[in-house]
Amino acid sequence: MQQRPLGRSGLAVSRLALGTMTWGRDTDPDDAAAQLKLFLEAGGTLLDTADVYGDGDAEAVIGSLLDHLVPRDEVVIATKAGLTPHGFRTRDGSRGHLLRSLDASLRRLGTDYVDLWQVHGYDPMTPLEETLGALDHAVNSGRVRYVGVSNFAAWQTARAATWQAAYPGRAPIVASQMEYSLLERGIERELLPASAALGFGVLAWSPLGRGVLTGKYRNGRPLDSRAATEHLAAFVQTYLEPRSSSIVQAVVTAAAGLGVSPVEVALAWLRDRPGVAAPILGARTAGQLQGALLSEELTLPAEISNALDDVSAIDVGYPEREGVGYPDGEA
Template structure:
């Protein structure tokens, strides 16, 4: 396992992040305590130090188990957890980005994790109503108290993240170090704005569902009943099944060529997009985790990378399509000779394939 700096900070995090949403059986599909411990231990033995959870995961059991597993080695690990999602249906202030929910959620997470600080505290999702200024001030306050080291935001539009970063910069508040979003070969629409934004703002990118909920492992191929289940599942309604199956088949074909698993190919594709990407690997069995860790040994050839891109490409939409078509007008004679390697945003806008 190699390590990366988290966004524009000096914090070292492993190049893969362990997702702990599967820790606990409260939701009827997670791993029991023994299996969760084995998954955690295997990740740590591989050099992983970055673990992601949330207060709501398995009704708080995920945080409790993670706190037990970390134990006396707390300072060795970078623990990320989240607030926002409703914890008490009878309390209207038990959800949202506002100060009260943040403060109460943080204290509860610290207790469950049995720690006195959180390394990375996530806004779990934009609640659409809390003023951005209130959210950023409250996050800055908990950093200044020492209860939180760094902050990030998950599942929010690019304009909200950009506005929040601008406010933090102008008012000397703690900025976001990372964003978390869905990104995989089936879901690439974040390339239109969120990924170029992350490059420009020097944010790390944590990728949830890097295997498309299992679609990219190839397990749904040629199984009509599973495809029907995929088509009807609320979580996957934004996936077009026929397109998803075609992409999955391409992933499987590349995996056969390399001699590795389809999951390893899907993870390697994300890792080769940009050094900013840190896939969140979640597993319900030790075997799944070990297979995912194998992606660290997989390197896609240029031809394979291009083929996967072509099979999964999305329409960048306006204004990116417009700018790419007319780049000669604003770059002029420099267009053919300009080296964009040191300009990541320009690469995303003008040279994305």
């Protein structure tokens, strides 16, 4: 698997990442081990997790697997902190919360550092300078190598990146983790142009449109699908609507013409989008992951990529259409 720099940093990551949101909850440790082994054999290096995945269980599973499947220095571990799903506030970017969360993540992961630490969401109740100061402290203490943000709006991301770049010694923002797929292209309006200008790479979560781009929902909701589970049904429902159906049909048609799966088509399209460092593969089983990894062998013909661009195009108005912020001058 090819390796790419994460933005304009010195950190190299595999151009497909392995997501672990379901580990310890829907994916048991044995299935997780099988996934990790497949991913490593394919040349993957980037593991994505968060302190809230499975209430910490996902990180604990990763820690247990690092003991015997792969040396620590051969994988890139990216984790996140800042969500508080059980508290009075849904996001907490305070220095105290972030640093406590980091220490807990390190204990669960069984390591003394993480390669990439990301703020999981923008906290309007905490001054951004305090949040960013916690990132600097984490890097300066050796517990974190690189830092990024996740689910920040473009202006929030740009503000954070600019603040960090304004003074020597601050840890630069090297990554923005955002939802991005043929069904959700909103980051193309402002965030992708910002990434090109400010030098951070984009990690794309839910690259298969929360599973809808697999085509599995064209005739209902399979009993073994995410849409059939109580905790993820609403998450998938967002894309079970007419506009998505036309995009899914285009992906299925392209896949049939190429003799590959819809999963491979959707991932190959996203993987090669400008500014994307890596789509994050969120498989529940090793079999699902194996099918997704086949996308590494696929490069879409230009005519198919352009057709998918057209069918999934989003509305772009003023000022983005005027080319503001785009390096090549075109929206």
